[in-house]
Amino acid sequence: xxxxxxxxxxxxxxxxxxxxxxxxxxxxxxxxxxxxxxxxxxxxxxxxxxxxxxxxxxxxxxxxxxxxxxxxxxxxxxxxxxxxxxxxxxxxxxxxxxxxxxxxxxxxxxxxxxxxxxxxxxxxxxxxxxxxxxxxxxxxxxxxxxxxxxxxxxxxxxxxxxxxxxxxxxxxxxxxxxxxxxxxxxxxxxxxxxxxxxxxxxxxxxxxxxxxxxxxxxxxxxxxxxxxxxxxxxxxxxxxxxxxxxxxxxxxxxxxxxxxxxxxxxxxxxxxxxxxxxxxxxxxxxxxxxxxxxxxxxxxxxxxxxxxxxxxxxxxxxxxxxxxxxxxxxxxxxxxxxxxxxxxxxxxxxxxxxxxxxxxxxxxxxxxxxxxxxxxxxxxxxxxxxxxxxxxxxxxxxxxxxxxxxxxxxxxxxxxxxxxxxxxxxxxxxxx
Numbered sequence: 530x531x532x533x534x535x536x537x538x539x540x541x542x543x544x545x546x547x548x549x550x551x552x553x554x555x556x557x558x559x560x561x562x563x564x565x566x567x568x569x570x571x572x573x574x575x576x577x578x579x580x581x582x583x584x585x586x587x588x589x590x591x592x593x594x595x596x597x598x599x600x601x602x603x604x605x606x607x608x609x610x611x612x613x614x615x616x617x618x619x620x621x622x623x624x625x626x627x628x629x630x631x632x633x634x635x636x637x638x639x640x641x642x643x644x645x646x647x648x649x650x651x652x653x654x655x656x657x658x659x660x661x662x663x664x665x666x667x668x669x670x671x672x673x674x675x676x677x678x679x680x681x682x683x684x685x686x687x688x689x690x691x692x693x694x695x696x697x698x699x700x701x702x703x704x705x706x707x708x709x710x711x712x713x714x715x716x717x718x719x720x721x722x723x724x725x726x727x728x729x730x731x732x733x734x735x736x737x738x739x740x741x742x743x744x745x746x747x748x749x750x751x752x753x754x755x756x757x758x759x760x761x762x763x764x765x766x767x768x769x770x771x772x773x774x775x776x777x778x779x780x781x782x783x784x785x786x787x788x789x790x791x792x793x794x795x796x797x798x799x800x801x802x803x804x805x806x807x808x809x810x811x812x813x814x815x816x817x818x819x820x821x822x823x824x825x826x827x828x829x830x831x832x833x834x835x836x837x838x839x840x841x842x843x844x845x846x847x848x849x850x851x852x853x854x855x856x857x858x859x860x861x862x863x864x865x866x867x868x869x870x871x872x873x874x875x876x877x878x879x880x881x882x883x884x885x886x887x888x889x890x891x892x893x894x895x896x897x898x899x900x901x902x903x904x905x906x907x908x909x910x911x912x913x914x915x916x917x918x919x920x921x922x923x924x925x926x927x928x929x930x931x932x933x934x935x936x937x938x939x940x941x942x943x944x945x946x947x948x949x950x951x952x953x954x955x956x957x958x959x960x961x
Contacts, residue, residue, distance in 0.1 A: 632654075662730065703769075
């Protein structure tokens with residue numbers, strides 16, 4: 530491994546990030562500089578690697594899932610999910626907190642985006658919880674942590690990125706995310722219940738079974754969407770990308786023609802916003818691919834693999850390494866470039882230790898996803914605090930307790946891999 534150029538790559542990226550330059554531009558700028566100064570490769574090679582990174586059929590699912598999530602937010606689909614969740618868990622003490630978690634679980638199954646969840650659910654439930662006497666810090670903590678369920682419950686955008694990077698199955702990753710997502714939701718609701726008892730948070734009105742059936746009927750078409758998406762992918766009828774396109778068409782039909790909560794005139798701004806979000810995501814992937822190519826060019830992967838072998842890592846120490854690495858990465862950078870840059874270097878060691886790529890992927894996706902609620906990056910945390918009008922540092926105490934629930938769930942995922950791999954082995958055995 531050539532130490533100086535690698536040190537410049539990593540150090541330069543961090544330095545440019547600290548100056549406030551966006552991450553994607555930091556990665557691309559330092560990659561270009563190192564290629565010019567320390568290799569004999571032609572400059573056009575960096576653009577070739579950039580476009581090779583985004584030239585993937587699997588990744589074309591990302592803009593369509595983003596569009597589906599934006600259409601649902603604008604079409605007020607969240608309202609129906611909140612109403613349904615209220616009939617299910619609203620009567621429990623701290624009902625709005627439980628509704629918050631459950632609706633995030635349901636919304637995650639149709640959007641795949643934590644930011645869309647925070648925006649859609651947070652703008653409704655944060656003010657509602659404040660009016661009912663919930664503390665602002667707890668309200669934000671439960672909203673932003675539960676919103677990350679959208680990155681774990683299928684369809685998940687970061688699982689698509691991981692599958693494309695690690696060369697594993699999107700179908701297997703989707704199925705593997707179901708049990709962790711449900712476990713996370715249960716752990717968050719347990720913490721919320723403890724808070725509700727301690728601070729005497731109110732219950733909501735107890736609904737009858739007939740109320741539940743009415744709410745289920747009104748939200749049935751929305752709930753049918755994840756069934757269509759996941760069912761189509763798992764049955765082999767369509768790919769993840771094709772299912773994302775179906776999701777967009779299905780959402781348009783619901784919001785424009787059935788519910789009539791959107792008009793054709795409201796679509797252009799939604800398309801533009803989705804295009805901007807997609808451009809940022811794909812630029813990150815392209816820049817990260819070029820960055821990773823240079824790390825491989827300087828044989829960093831061979832060096833890391835050799836170091837891991839010499840350290841004689843066990844599965845436990847390897848997992849600790851994974852958790853620490855992606856926790857730190859999640860604090861400073863987006864999940865997409867972190868996965869694209871580092872996953873190719875660490876997956877081979879895990880496979881050699883006898884770990885399944887899907888199990889490793891679930892650990893990575895869970896850890897890196899919660900970088901969205903940990904400072905200083907914490908995009909969902911910042912968005913939730915902006916909605917609530919509170920400084921992020923005032924949320925840290927309550928956020929810590931919610932993250933403890935996440936940590937317990939992570940330990941279950943780590944030490945009981947068969948619990949995670951059981952469902953993929955049952956549903957999609959050919960990919961396991």
